[in-house]
Amino acid sequence: xxxxxxxxxxxxxxxxxxxxxxxxxxxxxxxxxxxxxxxxxxxxxxxxxxxxxxxxxxxxxxxxxxxxxxxxxxxxxxxxxxxxxxxxxxxxxxxxxxxxxxxxxxxxxxxxxxxxxxxxxxxxxxxxxxxxxxxxxxxxxxxxxxxxxxxxxxxxxxxxxxxxxxxxxxxxxxxxxxxxxxxxxxxxxxxxxxxxxxxxxxxxxxxxxxxxxxxxxxxxxxxxxxxxxxxxxxxxxxxxxxxxxxxxxxxxxxxxxxxxxxxxxxxxxxxxxxxxxxxxxxxxxxxxxxxxxxxxxxxxxxxxxxxxxxxx
Amino acid sequence: xxxxxxxxxxxxxxxxxxxxxxxxxxxxxxxxxxxxxxxxxxxxxxxxxxxxxxxxxxxxxxxxxxxxxxxxxxxxxxxxxxxxxxxxxxxxxxxxxxxxxxxxxxxxxxxxxxxxxxxxxxxxxxxxxxxxxxxxxxxxxxxxxxxxxxxxxxxxxxxxxxxxxxxxxxxxxxxxxxxxxxxxxxxxxxxxxxxxxxxxxxxxxxxxxxxxxxxxxxxxxxxxxxxxxxxxxxxxxxxxxxxxxxxxxxxxxxxxxxxxxxxxxxxxxxxxxxxxxxxxxxxxxxxxxxxx
Numbered sequence: 168x169x170x171x172x173x174x175x176x177x178x179x180x181x182x183x184x185x186x187x188x189x190x191x192x193x194x195x196x197x198x199x200x201x202x203x204x205x206x207x208x209x210x211x212x213x214x215x216x217x218x219x220x221x222x223x224x225x226x227x228x229x230x231x232x233x234x235x236x237x238x239x240x241x242x243x244x245x246x247x248x249x250x251x252x253x254x255x256x257x258x259x260x261x262x263x264x265x266x267x268x269x270x271x272x273x274x275x276x277x278x279x280x281x282x283x284x285x286x287x288x289x290x291x292x293x294x295x296x297x298x299x300x301x302x303x304x305x306x307x308x309x310x311x312x313x314x315x316x317x318x319x320x321x322x323x324x325x326x327x328x329x330x331x332x333x334x335x336x337x338x339x340x341x342x343x344x345x346x347x348x349x350x351x352x353x354x355x356x357x358x359x360x361x362x363x364x365x366x367x368x369x370x371x372x373x374x375x376x377x378x379x380x381x382x383x384x385x386x387x388x389x390x391x392x393x394x395x396x397x398x399x400x401x402x403x404x405x406x407x408x409x410x411x412x413x414x415x416x417x418x419x420x421x422x423x424x425x426x427x428x429x430x431x432x433x434x435x436x437x438x439x440x441x442x443x444x445x446x447x448x449x450x451x452x453x454x455x456x457x458x459x460x461x462x463x464x465x466x467x468x469x470x471x472x473x474x475x476x477x478x479x
Numbered sequence: 480x481x482x483x484x485x486x487x488x489x490x491x492x493x494x495x496x497x498x499x500x501x502x503x504x505x506x507x508x509x510x511x512x513x514x515x516x517x518x519x520x521x522x523x524x525x526x527x528x529x530x531x532x533x534x535x536x537x538x539x540x541x542x543x544x545x546x547x548x549x550x551x552x553x554x555x556x557x558x559x560x561x562x563x564x565x566x567x568x569x570x571x572x573x574x575x576x577x578x579x580x581x582x583x584x585x586x587x588x589x590x591x592x593x594x595x596x597x598x599x600x601x602x603x604x605x606x607x608x609x610x611x612x613x614x615x616x617x618x619x620x621x622x623x624x625x626x627x628x629x630x631x632x633x634x635x636x637x638x639x640x641x642x643x644x645x646x647x648x649x650x651x652x653x654x655x656x657x658x659x660x661x662x663x664x665x666x667x668x669x670x671x672x673x674x675x676x677x678x679x680x681x682x683x684x685x686x687x688x689x690x691x692x693x694x695x696x697x698x699x700x701x702x703x704x705x706x707x708x709x710x711x712x713x714x715x716x717x718x719x720x721x722x723x724x725x726x727x728x729x730x731x732x733x734x735x736x737x738x739x740x741x742x743x744x745x746x747x748x749x750x751x752x753x754x755x756x757x758x759x760x761x762x763x764x765x766x767x768x769x770x771x
Contacts, residue, residue, distance in 0.1 A: 191585065194642065202592065266507055270507045293514075297720075299721055300736040300739075304514030307529075308513055407602065422703075435610065446599070446603060
């Protein structure tokens, strides 16, 4: 409003003003050139094929386009790896949520404000250390003859040494560790913005702790919760570094299959098709989650509205 | 009123929920720091394998400076991080300002692209870059001036995601301020460039700084895109470490990681200090640093 009136009142300045999106032009160009076009190429290449040695060899040919790669992409090994990737990603995201919610809630509501900054900084520190190094570090922590393993045996918590490395459990621990901060930050911000008076009001109106939590705190923290789920699930589903460092043979993830096609097999067409399937799977998973969320909300609302009718 | 009634009531009984939450959160902090403690401890191992503890020694810190390969990849990493941070910060700052101050029909499609960049799995970006860089060649194979093609590829590859992050941080920061200051400066005869330099930039400075720091760390940290686009000679520390994982990682990697860790902590503390100086509360500082 103000901008418009000021600009209209001083036509001399108006003339010098360039289009409104001028400052974003560098980004437009950059994103078009280094994001939109490359992704377009992946889609295009996914319909191509790997030329045989007789046809001159190489990584990609696009003179005949077909859907053959998508047929190959859905073979049995690929589907097994995909299912495992989805399981690890979904379980990892849920575990992150289960760990992050109580912690964020504690940080936002129970900790004295003067300690809050320091504790938040402590959550940030691991996040700022090298992803690869902290993943590799779990090989030290979980080592069969390592400090932790022997300590657990000595104290008597376990009868035998840990044998977690190169298993699915190690991968699961690794991904939860690596993506946990991404769940904590948005949840903390959402819970921190929540006015304590709202919880007090709920209690004063007779709601118990559980009811206040499920009907006031959780719904109001929903934007942070959704942001956290997205921030964790999407990169986790595409991540293969954690799994290949900690999982050994059990750690083959969908992202690794794509990487193998590009870096070892030199079959760019099949690799591109797999990448497209990966994106598609992530999108479908998100849509299913969104649908479930909406369904749950409608059901809760319906139940609540019945309650109101009964009580009046 | 409410508070005076509620407080004595709650003080009377020991708060089980609070105790449980505190215990749980302490355990989470142990979980968060366990690997870091082990990384630092094992950089002082006397063994030839980083993952094996065999008595205390500082010899790997000395060896670090003899390992030409390792020194080279650390140098590459810092150089690439520097340039990709500049690209991401400039692009993100300009776009963030445009989004906050000059919204219009262009905003929605732009935000869609930014969102897509944020949600695209890194492996997809990586193969996209590989295909595209091979396709267009030129500066991405021959380089520009003193910089090799591999380096230029890394600058571009590692700045994409961060530029989207910087855009959102700067936009969020500037949206919190009224445009009246800029308008006043303009009415007093300041040119748009001067308004930007003397009013807008100081306002968004904490966000720009935090964004730049994030971009720098993302770049230092990046494994997947780097391993796809780097050409031998330009490869970075994470690529070097990742390739050593398949064999036996040497403790000098741990020593390098510990030094980088110390560097990160110093950088974080400095930025937090600067943000504090500029009048931010602790929580705002934390929120800015995490991109919130």
